[in-house]
Amino acid sequence: MEYPSKLIENAVNQISKLPGIGKKTALRLVLHLIKDKEENTMALADALVTLRSKIKFCTTCHNISDEEVCSICRSPRRDRALLCVVEDAKDVMAIENTAQYNGVYHVLGGVISPMNGIGPTDLNIETLVARLSQGQTEIKEVILALSPTMEGDTTAFYINRRIKDLLLRVSVIARGVPVGGDLEYADEITLGRSIIGRTLFG
Amino acid sequence: MEYPSKLIENAVNQISKLPGIGKKTALRLVLHLIKDKEENTMALADALVTLRSKIKFCTTCHNISDEEVCSICRSPRRDRALLCVVEDAKDVMAIENTAQYNGVYHVLGGVISPMNGIGPTDLNIETLVARLSQGQTEIKEVILALSPTMEGDTTAFYINRRIKDLLLRVSVIARGVPVGGDLEYADEITLGRSIIGRTLFG
Numbered sequence: 001m002e003y004p005s006k007l008i009e010n011a012v013n014q015i016s017k018l019p020g021i022g023k024k025t026a027l028r029l030v031l032h033l034i035k036d037k038e039e040n041t042m043a044l045a046d047a048l049v050t051l052r053s054k055i056k057f058c059t060t061c062h063n064i065s066d067e068e069v070c071s072i073c074r075s076p077r078r079d080r081a082l083l084c085v086v087e088d089a090k091d092v093m094a095i096e097n098t099a100q101y102n103g104v105y106h107v108l109g110g111v112i113s114p115m116n117g118i119g120p121t122d123l124n125i126e127t128l129v130a131r132l133s134q135g136q137t138e139i140k141e142v143i144l145a146l147s148p149t150m151e152g153d154t155t156a157f158y159i160n161r162r163i164k165d166l167l168l169r170v171s172v173i174a175r176g177v178p179v180g181g182d183l184e185y186a187d188e189i190t191l192g193r194s195i196i197g198r199t200l201f202g
Numbered sequence: 203m204e205y206p207s208k209l210i211e212n213a214v215n216q217i218s219k220l221p222g223i224g225k226k227t228a229l230r231l232v233l234h235l236i237k238d239k240e241e242n243t244m245a246l247a248d249a250l251v252t253l254r255s256k257i258k259f260c261t262t263c264h265n266i267s268d269e270e271v272c273s274i275c276r277s278p279r280r281d282r283a284l285l286c287v288v289e290d291a292k293d294v295m296a297i298e299n300t301a302q303y304n305g306v307y308h309v310l311g312g313v314i315s316p317m318n319g320i321g322p323t324d325l326n327i328e329t330l331v332a333r334l335s336q337g338q339t340e341i342k343e344v345i346l347a348l349s350p351t352m353e354g355d356t357t358a359f360y361i362n363r364r365i366k367d368l369l370l371r372v373s374v375i376a377r378g379v380p381v382g383g384d385l386e387y388a389d390e391i392t393l394g395r396s397i398i399g400r401t402l403f404g
Contacts, residue, residue, distance in 0.1 A: 002298055004266045004273070004291060007253045014249040017242065019234050025222070031292055032221050033250065034257055034266065040219065041254040045247040047216040048235065051209045052243040055236055064206045064236065071206070089206060090233055096204055 003027075060131070062107040062124045064089040072096075072104060079103045081140040085128065085159060087111050087147065095145065103143075106131065111151040112158060120158055128159070132166040141169040148175055203229070262333070264309040264326045266291040274298075274306060281305045283342040287330065287361060289313050289349065297347065305345075308333065313353040314360060322360055330361070334368040343371040350377055 003009040008030055015026035033041045057063065058070035065071070072078060072092075082103025086092055087110060095101050108123045132139055142163060146152035160170050176194030177186045186194070203225065205211040210232055217228035235243045259265065260272035267273070274280060274294075284305025288294055294307050310325045334341055344365060348354035362372050378396030379388045388396070 002295065004294065005257065005268045007257050007268060008266060011249045011253040014246045017246070018231050020227070020230070027292070027295075028222070029220050030253065031290070033254060034291075038254050041250050044216045044219070045250045047213045048243050048247045051213040051232065052235060052240050055207065055209050064210060066207045066209060088233070089236075090229070092206065093203065093229075 058107075061105045062109060062127070063092050063105055077102070080138040082143065083131070083139045083141070084143045084145050086145050087152070087155075091145065108146075108155070111146060111149075111155040113151045123155070125159060125162065129162055129166070132163055137167075139167060141171060142167060144170065144172045146172075205229075259309075263307045264311060264329070265294050265307055279304070282340040284345065285333070285341045285343070286345045286347050288347050289354070289357075293347065310348075310357070313348060313351075313357040315353045325357070327361060327364065331364055331368070334365055339369075341369055343373060344369060346372065346374045348374075 003012065008027075011030045011033075012023055012026040015021060015029055016023045021029075033044075054066075056065050056067065058065040058073055059068055060073045061070060063070045063072065067074075079102045082101075083106055084095065084101060084103055085106045085108060086095065087108055089107055092105050092107060095105075106124065106128050108125065108128075110118055110123050112118060112120055112123065131137065132142070142159075144156040144159060146156050156172060164170055174197055175190065176197055177183060177190060183191070205214065210229075213232045213235075214225055214228040217223060217231055218225050223231075235246075256268075258267050258269065260267040260275055261270055262275045263272060265272045265274065269276075281304045284303075285308055286297065286303060286305055287308045287310060288297065289310055289312060291309060294309060297303050297307075308326065308330050310327065310330075312320055312325050314320060314322055314325065333339065334344070344361075346358045346361060348358050358374060366372055376399055377392065378399055379385060379392060385393070
């Protein structure tokens with residue numbers, strides 16, 4: 001595609017670096033910004049710069065935060081005996097949205113993935129071990145809430161080995177048929193797991 | 203959705219103002235930017251600000267341009283006897299990509315749309331009439347290349363009435379079955395038009 005302007009070309013190239021946005025979508029966005037009020041583009045650019053330069057990560061759980069310690073770690077209403085280990089900040093948001101969990105979190109920042117060159121030392125695992133090793137730790141149970149993929153399972157396996165002697169209980173979130181899903185469409189591994197992991201009725 | 207940070211919330215709100223981007227996609231983009239190198243976000247924001255503050259519109263044809271007069275209007279290789287009227291800059295790019303047109307353009311900046319409160323005076327129609335009225339004009343034919351919609355047709359009708367006495371020939375782009383399209387899927391109006399507008403074989 002030939003662009004009528006170097007400015008357009010540069011903006012399209014920058015926007016299309018974002019995941020899931022191709023050159024055509026980028027061009028559509030650029031032409032929208034040109035037509036739109038100038039202040040809207042400025043507000044967008046400003047939000048991005050502020051975001052990237054001011055964002056912090058909680059020093060306790062590594063979740064995204066506006067302050068040194070995130071609002072969940074600071075809250076006096078959270079149960080400090082329960083700690084949920086997740087891959088990234090998006091998972092914290094997803095679990096918070098369920099309103100079914102009242103403990104604290106630990107964000108790994110990824111999962112072990114030899115294919116992508118990500119080993120245990122690239123993740124926030126040592127700080128998790130440190131949180132559990134402190135003499136005054138209140139944590140009784142660690143819930144491993146990682147994706148049910150090979151990388152997620154590997155990571156859960158590794159973490160379990162590192163922490164299992166430090167506390168009472170290490171659990172994993174249930175695997176089974178999704179609520180509202182039809183049994184006949186569940187794959188056999190999931191269905192098998194749902195039978196092995198069955199719980200008492202009611 | 204509860205966001206863990208005001209900065210995230212603000213960035214998500216700004217990004218989701220873009221057409222076709224919802225809150226979920228915006229959040230995905232924001233989390234990508236946080237993980238990505240800081241310089242990439244800065245380059246993106248910079249491209250947007252530069253785009254919006256430096257972009258110009260050609261004083262002759264109103265196409266997007268880096269300079270006062272766009273590269274097409276400046277080019278000595280373009281046929282100045284042919285002028286193609288289009289809705290916006292995207293259409294200029296689309297026609298340029300076909301490599302089938304060597305004339306110049308006139309960008310209206312929209313189409314007449316009473317529903318959206320856009321009348322003829324909101325478009326670059328007076329400047330088109332002026333280009334054709336100049337004593338020394340070289341333009342012999344105006345091609346109306348507007349979308350085959352009610353708004354596009356209304357606009358074409360209005361423009362034709364304003365300019366038809368000023369020049370030799372006003373034409374519209376052909377309407378018919380799309381190349382590579384299957385006849386049975388063409389709607390009846392398109393198919394009807396393709397029969398009325400038939401041309402000699404070969």
